[in-house]
């Protein structure tokens with residue numbers, strides 16, 4: 675459990691917010707047409723820049739975090755450019771198969787009876803999930819302790 679009185683706590687929470695933003699963006703990118711993916715990617719680049727600034731100012735410019743951010747950026751660009759940038763189908767309703775890899779789209783409720791769903795192609799989002807684990811780790815932003 676994170677010590678909320680620790681001076682680093684607010685910076686760790688700030689990192690967690692950016693990680694969540696990237697996660698939601700990565701999940702959505704696996705579902706939408708290529709043109710929309712590229713628009714989402716622009717916002718991701720902004721969040722990644724904020725993460726770099728946070729790393730520089732509050733996490734002693736950690737090389738590990740810097741590498742994890744680079745991995746996250748690469749994975750997001752990879753997802754944005756799947757299908758050679760020619761995907762026109764929209765799968766945000768969670769029905770059917772992924773327009774890029776053909777896997778079944780996953781749809782599940784975030785909490786039982788919450789009526790809020792996570793919809794994603796688990797196969798296509800995988801590279802980002804690996805980068806995210808690195809960002810969250812004890813060598814990263816330590817957001818795994820929240």
Ligand SMILES: [Zn+2]
Nearest residue numbers: 772775795798
């Ligand atoms: Zn897929």
